[in-house]
Structure formats: C-alpha cells, structure tokens
C-alpha cells in the first residue's frame with residue numbers, strides 16, 4: 001500500500017494510506033484526546049469511530065471547519081494542527097455542552113474513578129460548565145436482574161449499540177429521536193428485560209460513563225454475611241482467578257487465586273469453594289453426555305451450555321436448535337444445588353440456612369441464577385423454604401468493591417487454600433475461563449474415557465486464542481471427533497446458521513461463549529477490558545493450568561469422591577435431578 | 591427567525607453529535623432570552639463561543655449552519671439584539687438591514 005506523508009504539529013510523518021489522523025499523530029508522539037472513539041469493540045475487527053463527541057477535532061490547513069481525527073484519513077501533504085487555542089477551546093466547550101445535560105453526581109456514581117468522561121474532563125482541565133439550560137430527567141431502567149441503565153448519564157456515544165448490534169448481533173439497543181430529545185434506549189423504548197437482550201454485559205464494558213452497568217448486589221451479600229443464622233458459602237469462577245488482581249495494581253493476568261480465597265475468608269464467608277470444582281463436575285456430565293449422544297445417535301453436534309448469555313441467545317434467535325444444547329447446567333448452577341444437598345448433608349447443616357454466593361465474570365449469571373427452574377435443591381428436599389440454588393451472583397467488579405469497602409490490602413494478602421469437599425479444581429477446569437477451554441477440558445476427559453489410554457499431549461493449541469472460530473479433531477479409537485469453538489455471539493451466529501442449514505452434520509461438539517475471549521472477557525470483569533487485556537488474561541489462564549498438579553477433570557479426587565458417595569454415576573438419577581436442565585424457546589423473530 | 595431556524599435544527603438533527611444535539615439547544619435557550627430581554631452579557635459571550643465551536647465542529651452541515659447562522663446574527667444584527675436587550679425591538683423580523691449583509695455574503 002502506498003505511503004502518505006503529512007505534517008502534524010510541525011513534524012513530518014509517513015504512514016500507510018488510510019491511516020487516520022489520530023493514529024498518524026500517535027506515531028509522532030502526539031496524543032489527541034478521544035471519548036466516543038473505541039479502536040476495538042471486543043474483537044479486533046469491530047471498530048467504533050462514529051465521531052459523535054467531537055472531542056478529537058483538529059485543524060487542517062486549507063479546511064474551513066475542524067475535522068475529527070478518529071475517522072478522517074490523512075491526505076498527502078496535509079498540514080495538521082492538533083492543539084491550537086481554537087482547538088483547545090472547542091474541545092473544552094464540546095465537553096461543557098455534554099456536561100450541561102449530564103447528571104453530575106460523580107461521588108456516588110458507580111463509575112467514579114473509572115469513568116472515561118470524568119477522566120477526560122480532568123485531562124482537558126475543564127473547570128466550569130458555562131452553557132446552562134434544561135436537563136433531562138429520564139427514568140432509570142432496572143428491569144433486568146443483570147444490567148442497569150441510567151440514561152441521564154448517557155452521552156450517546158453509541159458504543160453500546162456497536163457492542164450489541166455488531167459484536168453480539170443481538171441488536172437490543174437503538175438511537176431514537178431527534179436533536180436534544182435523542183436517546184439511546186432498548187429497542188422500541190421497552191424496558192430492557194422485555195427486549196431480546198441476553199444480559200451479556202458487553203455494552204457495560206464499553207460504556208465510557210455510568211449509563212450502563214451491572215446491577216449491584218453487594219448489599220444483599222453484606223446482609224447475609226452479618227446474619228448469624230446463615231451459613232454463607234461462596235464459589236469463584238475460573239476466570240476470576242486471573243482478573244481480580246488488576247483492580248489492585250497487579251499486572252493483567254496475574255494468578256491471584258490464593259489472595260482471593262484469603263480476601264473472601266476475611267470478608268466473613270463461612271466456606272470458600274471453587275467453581276473450578278463444579279467445572280470438573282460439568283466435564284464429567286457433559287463428556288458422558290457427548291459419548292452417550294455419539295453412541296446412541298443423539299442430536300449432534302452437541303453445544304456447550306456454560307455461558308448463560310449464549311443460552312438466552314439460542315432461546316431467542318435459534319429455538320429450533322435447542323435440542324443441540326447439552327442438558328448440563330453451567331458450573332455455577334451445578335455448584336448451587338450440590339451445596340444445598342451433598343455439602344449440607346456431609347456437614348449436617350440445614351439446607352434452609354445455606355446461602356450461596358457466586359463470584360462470576362458475567363452479568364448474565366445473575367439472570368441465570370434467577371431463572372425459575374434453578375431451584376433443584378428445594379425440589380430435592382421437597383422444601384419450599386429452601387431458596388433458589390444460587391442466592392446471589394456478584395460480578396468481579398462487585399467483589400472488588402467489597403474488598404475495597406472492607407479495607408483489605410489485597411495485593412499483600414498471603415495465599416490461602418480453598419476449603420475441602422468442593423474446593424479442589426484441576427487445570428482442565430481452570431481453562432474454562434478462556435475461549436476454547438471447555439472444549440479442551442472435555443477432550444482431555446473424553447479421550448481417556450473412550451480410549452482407555454492416557455492422552456499423549458494435553459494441550460489442544462488449535463482451540464486457543466482470539467481467533468473468532470477455531471476447530472480441531474482428535475482420533476479416539478478410530479472415531480475422529482470433530483469440534484468447533486466460537487466466542488462472541490456474532491461468531492456464534494455464523495456457526496448456527498450453518499448448523500441450521502445442515503452444513504455441520506459431521507461435527508460432534510461445538511463450544512460457544514457469549515463474550516469475546518470467553519469468560520475472561522465477560523461483561524462483569526474489571527474495566528477496561530480491551531482486546532489486549534483479554535489476551536493477557538488468557539495467558540494467565542494457561543499458565544495456571546500448567547502449574548496445577550492435576551490437569552484432567554476425571555482425576556480430581558473430590559469429584560471422584562462425590563460420585564462414589566453421592567451421585568453414583570454421571571448421567572445417573574441424582575445427576576439428572578440436580579445437574580441437568582431444560583430450555584425455553586423465546587423470541588419474536590422466529 | 592434564528593429561533594425558528596434553531597427549532598428546525600432541533601427537529602431535524604439526527605442527534606448524533608454533541609454540538610448539534612446539545613449545542614443548538616443551548617443556543618436556542620439563550621436566543622429566547624434575547625427575545626424576551628432577560629439575557630446577560632455573559633450569556634451573549636457564551637453564545638458567541640458556542641456558535642463559533644458548533645459552526646466549526648459539528649458533524650454535518652445542519653449543525654454547522656445552526657452555528658454559523660447564530661454567529662452571523664451576532665455579527666450583523668447587533669443593533670437588533672441591543673434593542674431587544676433594552677426592552678423592545680424596533681423592527682419586526684426580518685426587516686433589519688443586517689440580514690442583507692448575510693444574504694449578500
């Protein structure tokens with residue numbers, strides 16, 4: 001491609017044709033401020049450069065008006081000035097205009113401290129809001145158990161729309177209305193819960209303000225912890241093992257498992273367990289289910305079921321494909337009923353008193369736990385006083401806030417171990433946190449169960465990494481098992497259309513994760529969650545897998561124990577009662 | 591007439607960019623104050639700045655025109671504005687000769 005030469009603030013620079021002024025300026029060390037611009041929305045090819053906020057304007061000699069640097073490519077011999085007095089004044093006034101219609105309650109705003117709008121105002125030295133006038137008073141939408149929208153803090157940057165429409169192809173949000181009355185809202189102006197929103201939270205990850213965020217459930221957990229009658233147990237999802245540390249200044253991807261356990265004990269949880277344990281349990285059930293389907297001519301390819309955003313997506317947009325989804329509950333929802341049955345029995349605790357909290361990377365997990373059918377323990381004991389299987393789901397961000405509230409010096413905590421019975425997790429479970437991980441974990445177990453031989457190489461590199469769709473095949477006693485992996489719902493849609501058209505009949509197993517990068521990129525993870533962060537977290541996941549002594553789910557001694565003492569066998573009667581579920585066709589577009 | 595034009599801008603603005611969406615609203619609020627004689631010197635000065643920035647940094651010509659229209663008004667119809675501020679307009683819009691200057695430009 002041809003190179004273009006231009007001058008930026010007096011410096012000559014040569015860049016490939018098509019480079020934006022913003023990126024050309026970076027090359028000569030000039031940082032042009034941006035607000036609405038986002039280079040990658042979850043995946044590298046999803047760009048967001050609508051030029052809405054007009055904060056990145058620059059002057060180009062020979063042009064009467066300012067141009068936005070985020071979406072204007074440089075031209076040969078352009079002479080660009082990025083911080084003339086006029087430009088600086090314009091940027092500040094544009095921000096002032098934005099703030100003149102913003103509910104500025106920063107100290108109590110959940111985005112305080114990580115808000116891009118706040119940060120930019122500090123950077124650009126905005127000290128007053130001169131234009132004053134009408135302020136909008138729009139109702140807060142808290143209809144969803146996962147996501148809260150405060151449109152009074154929305155700057156209409158439309159990042160959320162790109163995340164929802166382009167990345168996830170859910171298209172639950174829209175820009176509506178004209179002029180000052182324009183708003184970003186759920187499609188048709190409905191409450192979010194009544195749209196096809198799958199609660200993935202990718203919109204929350206990219207929102208630069210406090211306009212879209214997770215629903216905060218920390219208050220309920222503080223209350224439970226303070227209640228002496230309650231026996232509060234907690235589980236920590238695989239991906240949180242490498243993400244919580246970021247908020248406390250540790251490098252992205254650092255393994256903080258031991259510190260997280262220590263922090264949870266200090267917060268007052270009665271028992272600290274690991275979702276890695278129930279991830280191993282999931283592999284047992286899901287692996288056996290796959291073998292069963294292959295042997296008995298069941299519906300293939302089988303889809304994984306760990307990602308609740310994906311489940312809702314399939315229910316909404318591909319209800320005809322629901323029989324492909326594994327009937328296994330997700331690891332979170334396997335943990336809940338086991339805590340209120342097996343653990344309760346072993347410890348002699350009244351299951352009514354057990355309160356189950358999850359630490360999850362995911363906003364959709366809140367929705368999943370609230371599904372009416374997720375009350376297997378109550379059915380098992382035939383006791384309506386037992387609450388739902390998982391009582392509260394906290395996202396990574398909420399746990400981070402609780403640790404801060406309690407004044408715990410997280411980065412300097414000593415490592416502590418999980419409690420026994422449901423605390424042991426293998427490397428196979430650990431990699432559930434990254435895209436391709438569930439598949440790899442399943443293959444590690446399925447291979448050994450089917451062939452009776454030891455797997456020569458544990459690492460299935462083909463299914464790892466940020467490539468949208470990945471595939472692999474493994475020979476198991478003459479049967480070539482073919483698998484596919486997709487992450488982000490846009491990528492999932494590509495595969496599902498093919499399944500619907502009957503093109504993927506010779507594949508056996510498809511892993512789908514709603515979020516780019518898998519759970520490490522979940523909608524409840526620390527902000528920012530950029531593509532780079534996702535990649536570093538993935539590295540952290542595989543490093544921890546390598547470090548663990550046991551790396552195959554069926555070798556987990558606590559999993560072997562629960563089958564021996566309680567469940568008896570995978571896909572057995574108790575398993576069906578407690579660990580399997582069914583799905584509901586929804587959606588209007590079908 | 592400027593008020594009318596800003597009304598038009600508001601109704602037709604796609605709402606996508608800040609200067610046009612919020613800025614034209616803020617300008618209109620000040621212009622209304624000019625008409626009813628309650629505007630302050632400070633507000634005139636911020637209107638000046640707004641019109642400048644909106645005229646130069648809006649995304650499309652609609653917002654740019656809104657900014658420029660106000661800018662020219664402030665430049666060429668100062669007498670009219672002063673008259674309003676002093677409690678009564680001598681002319682019925684748009685008879686002010688200042689408008690001619692804009693049209694001829």
Ligand code: SF4
Pocket residue numbers: 102103104105106107109110111112113115116117118153208209210211
């Ligand atoms: S969104 Fe940002 S600027 Fe707005 S109130 Fe919250 S912290 Fe402050």
Ligand code: SF4
Pocket residue numbers: 147163164168170171172173196197198199200201202203204
């Ligand atoms: S949570 Fe996901 S599906 Fe729902 S609005 Fe946000 S991006 Fe769209």
Ligand code: SF4
Pocket residue numbers: 153154155156157158159160161184203206207208209211212
């Ligand atoms: S909700 Fe957030 S991401 Fe969406 S348009 Fe408003 S400010 Fe932007």
